[in-house]
Amino acid sequence: MAIRLLVDTCVWLDLAKDYREQPVISALEDLIENDHVELVVPQQVLDEFDRNTARIIDEARRGLQSHFRLIRQAVNQFGEDGRKAELLAGLNEVDHRIGVDGDAVGGSIERIDRLLRSTPALAISDTIKQRVTERALAKHAPYHRAKNNVGDAILVEMYVDVVTGATEDAPCAFVTHNTKDFSDANGDFRKAHADLVHLFDEPKSSYWISMVEFLKDYCPNLLGEHDFEFNYSQEARRLPEILEAEHLLFRQVWYNRHRNLRHGIETGNHHVVSEKDYSRNPYRADQTLDTVWEGALAAAKRTEDEVGIQNLGPWDDFEWGMINGKLSALRWILGDEWDMLDT
Structure with missing residues (x-):
């Protein structure tokens, strides 16, 4: 059965005002949709959330605008001169949209x-x-402090009713950020106040001061999946990595062409000739100068030593097509036109 979850208003407001908490909201949506979590929502929580919506929007707007001011300062100080104006214009546009929307x-x-x-x-x-x-x-928590705690006391008493029906197979949980009123004031804030601790007899009931910690305990992998989905951004390869990969592909393609030429020579379809027998006019595609061939053999040996013979084939036509495609793509990134495969 689903765990029954009562969440204090302050938790919902903190989740709402920080866009970085969206993976937490996504994880909760997933658990509720799949009947793993059943929310217990007092009318008081709903009313308090509605009353604070405008304030949360304003706080979030001001917080993001402050963040963008810091970014603009960093761009001004460290930005590349050629791109600084463009970057600042983009930041100003986003800042404006935050303020307007x-x-x-x-x-x-x-x-x-x-x-x-x-x-x-x-x-x-x-x-x-x-x-x-x-x-x-009786001045029991949350009335142990000199303030009006009617709202907090209502949550406690509503949770009392939730706990009454809880079992090990159908547990319940209470989540709050209000550690001053609900937590052990003289010890571990992660534990409930002494006046409330009897409500949290595990495994039937549990007390949490962090929604993230509750989710990690209840469903360890789910939050990580949603966090990856929200925060993942593919990082561009560094130029040295691109150059290294391009060089390897270049050597592989060159070596494949060299082996094809060597096969032609061995089968008599291509000829290694001296200077006196070499035809330059007209050019003959079936001839290679002996001095050029000697250089090619030396280059092949260097390639085998550098790359490793195990990384030079043989591969089938599909695999060679992939290698040629990769070389073309990397050369395009480096400034060549598409399909530049000269070796």
């Missing part, structure tokens, strides 16, 4: 809103109100 959180708010509304919100019953009052009179 307002939604600097990349759709995170809309995605979280859909999650919160995907299940019926739980109303605050009279029984819960009564228990909140009793908790306040």
